[in-house]
Amino acid sequence: MSRLAVSNLAASLGGNRVLKDIALDVGPGEFVGLIGPNGAGKSTLLRACLGLVPSSGDILIDGQDLRRMAPQDLARHVSYVAQDRDIAWPITVEALVDLGRQPHRGAFARPTEGDRAAVEAALERMDIIALRARRATDLSGGEKARVLIARALAQQAGLLLADEPVAGLDPAHQLALMQVFRDLARHGTSVVASMHDLGLAARWCDRLVLLEGGRIVADGPPATVLTADLLRRVYGIEAYVTETGGGLVVQPTRLAQTKNEQQN
Amino acid sequence: MTETARYRLLIAVLAMVVALLFVLSLTVGPAEVAPLQGLSALFADDDSLIGLVMREIRLPRAILGLMIGATLGLSGAALQGYLRNPLAEPGLIGVSASASLGAVIAIYTGLSALMPLALPLMALAGALCAVLVVRLMAGADARPLSVILAGVAVSTFAGAMTSLALNLSPNPFAAMEIMFWMLGSLTDRSMIHVWLAAPFMVFGWLMLASLGRALDALTLGHETAASMGVDMRRVQRLAVIGTAASVGAATAVAGAIGFVGLIVPHLLRPLVGARPSRLLLASALGGATLLLAADILVRVVAPGRDLKLGVLTAVVGAPFFLVLVLRARRQMA
């Protein structure tokens, strides 16, 4: 059964149709990269899959209708890392990561061994054990990003939706995070992450979904999505695309000539 | 010491301080009653004059001081968590002023004389309007500044309408009573007031107290909180009605007392590891501490002058507010 099955999905924000006719199926253990230019609808698609924006069409999470799921039940199936990294209060990193255990706990229940283990695992996986006692608001942007992902990992949902998780991370931490997502996928968690770095997307994702103007224009293995032709049409760029032993390498080189320029 | 152990210690200490101040509040008053004699008269089943003073004047005053302080502290902590805004507070966002307006309308039209429940209900309605307006104005991102600006507008409007209502009253004393409604006092309240306000306050407390987990989750923003299983519509309902009920009832019997909801959560936040859920109980106790202490102080510092509580809380609170604004400005820069 698919983790996420979307069909006929449409959504409007402020009167504008931002998603049209979306059909998407994510199976267990898949690492899907969501790509597309700014304003293509990537964030909205992720948020629609959490029920955060009003939408029409069908969204099934582990076979259940999203709109009929109780909020806490939904949170046990899907976790989310928002693009916004604003943390309102100076709570400790450990307390922040522990928030991910909320959906698994009763209203006034104390943390169980399982909760503690999940928090430890998440801290370790994101390499932030050393930060555990620090105030989350005092961290650098990159540290905050890792802490917030650890929070989502502690939620231990089968599906992880991440909005621009690598934005603002240095190359080493970008690669480390991609490795984390890969490992999660290998252990059966499905990951859908929106990203702008086509190189990372090409090398690490099982599958890429390319959005343009609220529609899916391509969906498949990186090599079939990241063609020079599609990149030129959708992004308006020329890119160097080549298959190497280590995987697909994509490097944007320059802006594509517009039609006007071609005519001249 | 772990954070949890420190939290428990803090709660225990605060609870003891509240108990101590409660007893102290019973022993302070314009009439000279020896403390021990007074306290024993409280429990003696006779109709002595001292017993009358203790049971009918000082006891309700102490109870209201405790309950209203707890209400202001708790609602301040809850509003800050809910709006993700360290400047939010029932006084500053206009809830108290609007509750005053509701109470003033109930009293000076004679409605509350016909139906006593009209007093807390009208105050609640006033408070409800203010919370809804501020919530609406603040928008989804609830930027600190827009919340405060909306609060200024609401407060000013409610204050003006309150003085209009008092000016229009045929009773010559009504106009002087604007001081009570804007600055608050516990002087010569009775058990009647306690019974009128307490149920609403307790009802509001229960609603606000149930917000703990949701407020923790809201640390990471509305969308992340929603993704963690927090039902945002339920949270909105609880926060709005809980604040309106508890602050409305408190204001109906004691007037608008400012800044308690701002100072208390702010002082206690570092002591509870900044966790919004833990801040709730701590701020309730802290608010009770502050208001009981302030109410003792007004009786000791200026006996016979009926100093208003809001004067004391503003003297401490206003500089506090300015410091917080400075800090917020530095963060934005």
Next chain:
Amino acid sequence: MISGWCRRFLVAGLLWAASPAGISAAETPRRVVSMNVCTDQMAMLLADKGQLYSVSYLAADASTSALADDAKRYVLNHGLAEEIFLMKPDLVIAGTYTTRTTVDLLKRLGFVVEEFAPEVSIAEVRTNLRRMGKILGRQQRADALVAAMDAEIARLQAMNLSEVELALYYANGFTFGSGTLVADIVGIAGLENLAERLGISGTGKLSLEALVLARPDLIAVDASPDRGPALARQTFDHPAFRAISAGHRSVQLDSRYTICGGPFTLIAAGILQQAAMTLGGVKPDMGKR
């Protein structure tokens, strides 16, 4: 310099327009406007027919004025300079606490303004009555009123009451200690004033607690319901107050008799004396008779 000159010029112009009859303090005033509830009542008692033109609106309010019905025969003013100006009075009577800016403006405009300080004793009531009589050219009437007052005072003082302690407990816990007209009245009525025992001088606060513990024999309140609701009234519903004022131990003393000094002030003394005499049957001692 220029502004001063200008002002004088303006004032002169206005004066000319305002007072066709000319102003002369020496003559008996024929068109008098009073702006203060206390001077209103004295003027109403003393003025000749048609001499008094206008009194303040408070004079017609039964909760503040003992002569509210009389006041309805006069034009009511609200103490606004513009309003007084248009009435073209040849004499304005004001209280020293009447809106200062209005009085100053009227004086600048050249109106004759006589000011009266509020009376803090019966002796001052006599003085003010005589002064008012002189100003209005009605000395005889004033002397007659003073004589009647003195006779009434003598009658009240002849009553020999045993010690009855009275607490004056007004809205918001205000009471009247030594050096107030009300305290003077309490003395004339032959009662002990709790405020004086507690060392309160002037108008002061009497806390509910202190009132309960002092256990006065009689409590004078103004709890008349016709003034509309206010917090001030709630004190009289306080359980502790109810407990100590139960039975005949509280007496309604309308503020209209005590706000201003005048012959009517003695009505208040009579009310207090009556209440003291009906207390519990044992307390009052009708003297040697």
